[in-house]
Structure formats: C-alpha cells, structure tokens
Amino acid sequence: MKTRFFVSLAAVAVICFGGQSLNAQYPSQMAPGYGYQVPNGMMPMGQPVMPMGQPMMMPGMLPGAPVAPAAFAQPSPFGAPAAFIPATPAMAPPSQVIPAGFHGDCGGKGCSGKGCDSCSKGGKGGACHQWEFYGEFLYLRPRDAEVAYAVPFDGPIVPPANNPRVQVGTVGVLDMDYQPGFRVGVNKIVDDCTRVSVEYTMFDGGTNDRTVRGGNAAYVVHSLVSHPSTATAAQDFVQADGRYDLTFDIIDTDIRKLFYNDCDLKIGWVLGVRAAQQKQQLGVNFAGTGTETVATDIAFNGLGLKFGLDGEATIGGQWLAYANMSGSVLPGVISASFDQGQSYDPVVVDTGWKAGRIVTVWDLELGISRVSRCGNYRVNAGYMFAAWTNMVQTDEWIDAVHTNNFVDMSSTMTFDGLVARFEARY
Structure with a gap:
C-alpha cells in the first residue's frame, strides 16, 4: 500500500515539474481554432482542448504524430501515460529559410548547377x-x-x-x-x-x-x-x-x-x-x-x-x-x-x-x-x-x-x- 502511494506521488511530481520545464522551452501558444493562449503548466487533467487519457500535442505537431518512447513515460494515477516530450521535427532558423521565388542557379564564381527557377511551370522556367x-x-x-x-x-x-x-x-x-x-x-x-x-x-x-x-x-x-x-x-x-x-x-x-x-x-x-x-x-x-x-x-x-x-x-x-x-x-x-x-x-x-x-x-x-x-x-x-x-x-x-x-x-x-x-x- 505504501509502495503504491509513493509511486503515485512520484508520477504526479514528474508531471508537474516536467510540464514546467517543457513550457519554459515553448512560450505560450495559441490553442488551434480557439484564438486564446494556452496557459503555462496546464495539467493533462481537466484541460478544455484535450480529452482525458490522450497524449498532449505541442506546437508544430501534426495529429497522430508520435510521442516519446514508452521508456520516458510512467503510468499516472489516472491511467494515461505521461507523454511530456513530443517527437516534433527540428525547426530551421529564419536565416536558413528559402524564400519563395529563390533562384538556386546563382553560384557565384563558377557554375553551381543547383537547380533552376520553375516559375510555377513544372521546372520549365x-x-x-x-x-x-x-x-x-x-x-x-x-x-x-x-x-x-x-x-x-x-x-x-x-x-x-x-x-x-x-x-x-x-x-x-x-x-x-x-x-x-x-x-x-x-x-x-x-x-x-x-x-x-x-x-x-x-x-x-x-x-x-x-x-x-x-x-x-x-x-x-x-x-x-x-x-x-x-x-x-x-x-x-x-x-x-x-x-x-x-x-x-x-x-x-x-x-x-x-x-x-x-x-x-x-x-x-x-x-x-x-x-x-x-x-x-x-x-x-x-x-x-x-x-x-x-x-x-x-x-x-x-x-x-x-x-x-x-x-x-x-x-x-x-x-x-x-x-x-x-x-x-x-x-x-x-x-x-x-x-x-x-x-x-x-x-x-x-x-x-x-x-x-x-x-x-x-x-x-x-x-x-x-x-x-x-x-x-x-x-x-x-x-x-x-x-x-x-x-x-x-x-x-x-x-x-x-x-x-x-x-x-x-x-x-x-x-x-x-x-x-x-x-x-x-
């Protein structure tokens, strides 16, 4: 009985402190389709946008995207795994984003051969x-x-x-x-x-x-x-x-x-x-x-x-x-x-x-x-x-x-x- 009590207490602590650490990395986000910000440190229980027992989605995740492996999750007292690290792809910094209409064949001194301007014609620009x-x-x-x-x-x-x-x-x-x-x-x-x-x-x-x-x-x-x-x-x-x-x-x-x-x-x-x-x-x-x-x-x-x-x-x-x-x-x-x-x-x-x-x-x-x-x-x-x-x-x-x-x-x-x-x- 005591062992079950301490395990449940540890799971609650991980959820609370892990959520705070995660929110520190991701600023407050807009809830999709609602127009208001998601409060920091939202608990998985009682949230208005996610049904109980479903993994939490973080900014940049698509529906059905994989979450962290099971080794990083422990059963909670409520029966749902505590998924706290979403497997979202890394985002490139703004300096590496290629603007629309970029001509990749400008190679400086010499010729790069790095593609060409399609001009919305299937590569026949x-x-x-x-x-x-x-x-x-x-x-x-x-x-x-x-x-x-x-x-x-x-x-x-x-x-x-x-x-x-x-x-x-x-x-x-x-x-x-x-x-x-x-x-x-x-x-x-x-x-x-x-x-x-x-x-x-x-x-x-x-x-x-x-x-x-x-x-x-x-x-x-x-x-x-x-x-x-x-x-x-x-x-x-x-x-x-x-x-x-x-x-x-x-x-x-x-x-x-x-x-x-x-x-x-x-x-x-x-x-x-x-x-x-x-x-x-x-x-x-x-x-x-x-x-x-x-x-x-x-x-x-x-x-x-x-x-x-x-x-x-x-x-x-x-x-x-x-x-x-x-x-x-x-x-x-x-x-x-x-x-x-x-x-x-x-x-x-x-x-x-x-x-x-x-x-x-x-x-x-x-x-x-x-x-x-x-x-x-x-x-x-x-x-x-x-x-x-x-x-x-x-x-x-x-x-x-x-x-x-x-x-x-x-x-x-x-x-x-x-x-x-x-x-x-x-």
Whole structure:
C-alpha cells in the first residue's frame, strides 16, 4: 500500500515539474481554432482542448504524430501515460529559410548547377531550358567601300599634257546607305555553364546611281572606272548608270562556356569555327554617241577559327545589359575580275587576279535586353560594329588595273548599325 502511494506521488511530481520545464522551452501558444493562449503548466487533467487519457500535442505537431518512447513515460494515477516530450521535427532558423521565388542557379564564381527557377511551370522556367532559338534583324551600312565611277566635266575627252580636266558637276559615287540583313541561330544547353551554338548571318546590300552632263551641251560625262588607255573621242558620254552590290554570308559553330556566373553578372568565352563568304560586284553603263560597259567582280571565301567573349549584367528588374566581342582568323582565297567593252568592241579589257589571303574579322555588339518573368523569352536591341581586314576592295582593284600595279592590295572594310533580336528558350 505504501509502495503504491509513493509511486503515485512520484508520477504526479514528474508531471508537474516536467510540464514546467517543457513550457519554459515553448512560450505560450495559441490553442488551434480557439484564438486564446494556452496557459503555462496546464495539467493533462481537466484541460478544455484535450480529452482525458490522450497524449498532449505541442506546437508544430501534426495529429497522430508520435510521442516519446514508452521508456520516458510512467503510468499516472489516472491511467494515461505521461507523454511530456513530443517527437516534433527540428525547426530551421529564419536565416536558413528559402524564400519563395529563390533562384538556386546563382553560384557565384563558377557554375553551381543547383537547380533552376520553375516559375510555377513544372521546372520549365528560364534556368531549366534545354534549347534556345533566336532571330535577329540587322540594319547595317558598309563603310570605306564606296566607288567613284563618273564625273561631268568641260573640256576635251583627251586633254593636252599637263592640262587637267575641269569638273562641272557632282562626282557620281556608288555609296551604300543602311541595308537590311538577318541572323538566325540555335543553342543547345549542355549544362549550367556550357552551350553549343550554330548561327547563320546574311547581308545583301546594293545601291544605284546616275550621273548626267547637265543642261549645257558642251559638257560630257567622263568615266572614272574605264581603263585610261582606252579613252577616245567616241567616249563623249551624256550619262552614266551604275550598280554596286555587296553581300556576305557567315556560318558559325561555337562552344560557349561561362567562367563567371552569379545572379547579376555572367561572363563566358567563345571558341568555334567560322566559314565566311563576301562578294563585291560593280556594273557601270555609259551612253552617248556609243556605249561602254565596265564590270568588276571580287569574291572571298575563307574558313578558320573564331574566339571571343560574351557577357551580360542585370541593370534592374528584368532588364539586362550585354556585350559580345569576337575575332576570326580566316585563311582563304580572294579572286577578282575586270571586264570592259564598247558598242563597237565587246572585249576591250579582260583581266583577272587570284591570291591566297588570311582575312581577320572583328565583331563587337553592345545593347540591352528585356527578359520575360520566367526567362523563356527575351528581346535585345543594340549596336553592332564589324571590320574585315586584309581585303581587296573594288576601288582598289580598279586602280590596280589602271596602273598595272597589283602589289600591296590590302584594305579594311567596316560595317556598323542597329540590331534587334527575339529569343525563345524551351
């Protein structure tokens, strides 16, 4: 009898003092569904929220959650075990809680590969895409590529020695303005840092011009492209019509890899192969007492190595600034032809030239991007500059034919203008 009394007294003490210790670890909580605080040190008997004989639930426990093992509980005088240590999972501190919308692919210096932004689309948001498709509109102007082909002047067709001709009108120049082009490509994502790219660029520019002698019948139009040794009185032209075309086609196959990647800045290198073709075609028709035609054709074909750097930086919200720069070393062949004919002699001059060349192409593009909320779409707008070095240009080739000097023909041709791009990522 005494033993049963002391055992019951010990159980009551454990319940009382264990409950006080437990409440010290958990502040007063709101009773679920009641809107008032649970008093500290509530006894298991007589509580309004738990039926007698049921284990007490602590904050954070789900209904049916396991309680402490039976070894930690002793029978109470009321027949219910004294469960005083709930088996609740540990709660992470606030500093370790991941906020909604967190992008786990921002890995600082390097690439972490720690997931991607699902954007509530089952993991198909911006960072989870596998393919990139894009189309780009180019609006470029060739520079340092103009050709002066005719000029009105007053005086004899074949002037006396040391007696220069007198110009009486505007020089006829074939100089292209801004012309449209396009670029299309596809990128295959290999991993968080690496992608393989295939791209095609096309530019097709051209211009027309006409030069007339004016209202004075004494004036004539003089050819600036005909071979000077063929000048005769029959070349007393009254007008000249010229056409000049310049085109290029480029195919790039690249590997692009990031070496710096965080949430606000990405920088990577580019290494690949480039195939390029450029053509310059000139045709000028002169009309007067007779007719004369001058035509030239220059073509370059090359294949070589491409290298460069790409980068983009967040400038606020869904806006990015980007910069792309690259260089290409293209061993290839340049060929050129010159043909001149007249109404009474269809073949006056017929010559050609061909040589191996290493042409370098330098590209720079700067601009801004607007990215969609999930990163699946983006629109770019920027400025592009390109330089083709060690080329042979049309005016240079014509001068070489006129002087019979084909040494050191080497020029730089540039293109610049605006670019606009739409990109889709899936």
